[in-house]
Amino acid sequence: MVDIDNRMAPGSAVYKTLLESTKAIPWKIDWDSKQFAYIGPQIEALLGWAPSSWESVGDWASRMHPADREWVVDFCVAQSQAGVDHEADYRALTRDGRYVWIRDVVHVVRNPDGTVDSLVGFMFDISERKRTEQQLISLQKEMEELSFRDGLTGVANRRRFDAIIELEWSNARRNRQPLSMLMMDIDYFKQYNDRYGHLEGDACLKHVARILNSAATRARDLLARFGGEEFVLVLPETDEAAAGKLAERCRSLILAEQIPHEPSPIGPMLTISIGAGTLISGHDDELRPFIDAVDKRLYQAKQQGRNRIVAG
Ligand SMILES: Nc1nc2c(ncn2[C@@H]2O[C@H](COP(=O)(O)OP(=O)(O)OP(=O)(O)O)[C@@H](O)[C@H]2O)c(=O)[nH]1
Numbered sequence: 001m002v003d004i005d006n007r008m009a010p011g012s013a014v015y016k017t018l019l020e021s022t023k024a025i026p027w028k029i030d031w032d033s034k035q036f037a038y039i040g041p042q043i044e045a046l047l048g049w050a051p052s053s054w055e056s057v058g059d060w061a062s063r064m065h066p067a068d069r070e071w072v073v074d075f076c077v078a079q080s081q082a083g084v085d086h087e088a089d090y091r092a093l094t095r096d097g098r099y100v101w102i103r104d105v106v107h108v109v110r111n112p113d114g115t116v117d118s119l120v121g122f123m124f125d126i127s128e129r130k131r132t133e134q135q136l137i138s139l140q141k142e143m144e145e146l147s148f149r150d151g152l153t154g155v156a157n158r159r160r161f162d163a164i165i166e167l168e169w170s171n172a173r174r175n176r177q178p179l180s181m182l183m184m185d186i187d188y189f190k191q192y193n194d195r196y197g198h199l200e201g202d203a204c205l206k207h208v209a210r211i212l213n214s215a216a217t218r219a220r221d222l223l224a225r226f227g228g229e230e231f232v233l234v235l236p237e238t239d240e241a242a243a244g245k246l247a248e249r250c251r252s253l254i255l256a257e258q259i260p261h262e263p264s265p266i267g268p269m270l271t272i273s274i275g276a277g278t279l280i281s282g283h284d285d286e287l288r289p290f291i292d293a294v295d296k297r298l299y300q301a302k303q304q305g306r307n308r309i310v311a312g
Contacts, residue, residue: 024122029057031080031116036060046125048095065091065099076106080119083108089126101130150225152202153209161224161232168220168236169287172279179279180235180243181291183298184212184250187271187306189229191263204259204270205229211257215250230298240278240311247274247309255307271307273298278312 019026020040027039034057044050053059061073068090079086085107091099106121148160156164165181172179186192186208193201209231213223216233226232233250235243251274259270275298279285297310304310 022122024124026122027054027120029119031118034058037118043123046094046100046123047092063093065093067091076104080106080108080116083110083114083116089130092123100125101127150209153206153225155209155213155231156222156224158224158226161222161226161234164222164224165234165287165291168222168234169279169290172236177237178239180238180240180246181277181294182233182235182243182247182250183226183275183294184231184233184272185274185298185302186229187266187273187302188261188264192261192270195261195263207257207259208254208270208272211253212250215246215253238278240276240280243276243278244309244311247276247311250274251307251309266306273301273306274309275299275301276309276311 020042022040023042025040025042025046027043028037029035030037036054036056036059039051039054041051043054047063049059049063061069064072072088072090076086076088087103087105089101089103092102094100103124103126104121105124106119108116109118109120111117148157148163149155150157168179171177186204189201189204192204196204205225209223209225212231212233216223216235218235220236222234224232224234233246235246238246251272254272255269257270260268261270262268264271275294275296277290277294277297279290293312297312301308301310
């Protein structure tokens with residue numbers, strides 16, 4: 001036992017061999033001089049800098065990504081001064097100019113009187129973990145983006161519409177700007193599906209979405225799929241006259257596309273009906289009744305023969 005204890009004593013050959021054969025890179029900094037007392041030779045394999053080139057904490061700080069340097073140094077100094085063990089993730093510069101993500105785990109060694117004697121720690125290469133993390137983050141962003149898109153047509157979905165209309169509604173009221181909305185629905189789409197099949201129906205919906213999307217050109221205009229074959233166009237800062245023109249553009253663009261719809265009772269080409277509405281600044285309307293009113297106008301357009309616009 002005594003033998004083993006001696007062989008394992010800090011500073012012994014066995015101890016050194018153990019330290020230098022781990023993947024983690026051990027190091028020690030003398031607190032008063034801020035000089036490296038030791039750094040494992042593994043550092044050279046990871047970063048390319050020889051152990052002898054790690055002289056002071058200045059070398060450590062200067063071999064850090066500029067975006068990480070300030071907070072990491074400030075954080076580590078503050079924690080060390082307070083005598084608190086800590087860890088920090090940062091990008092370390094390699095000798096050939098790349099960056100490697102490192103997790104530095106630091107233990108503060110104190111003197112019997114409580115003052116800081118030295119810092120000892122391990123550096124871990126966490127690049128692989130960070131890469132996975134980044135991939136997960138971008139995947140999550142993509143998922144969020146997708147969750148606001150209609151899977152079939154690629155335009156905004158109902159969820160996105162609900163969020164945007166709330167925002168635009170309060171914007172319009174706050175800034176005393178008009179806000180218009182068009183509800184659009186394909187005429188006799190049930191007959192279209194019955195005649196051409198559901199897949200062809202899907203293709204038709206995509207086609208219609210693309211055309212309607214091209215009709216509204218301002219950055220904040222939003223086309224969303226409201227339901228099955230119903231689309232909604234939100235038009236911020238758009239008055240009644242401009243909304244009327246846009247509605248007519250949508251109606252005639254669809255007609256001009258000459259999409260065959262043989263079973264339609266009103267003509268051989270695909271048509272849409274539109275309900276239009278505008279929130280006039282200063283009026284005290286509520287959002288839901290406004291949407292309902294526009295929807296009712298769409299229904300009226302259907303009742304009055306389809307392929308037409310009913311505005312408020
Ligand atoms: N292919 C396809 N059809 C859909 C989709 N969503 C809804 N529909 C169809 O759209 C049709 C809508 O029918 P209705 O609500 O009766 O309306 P309509 O036949 O268009 O008649 P009007 O609107 O009164 O002119 C139904 O047959 C639905 O199955 C979809 O994602 N793909």
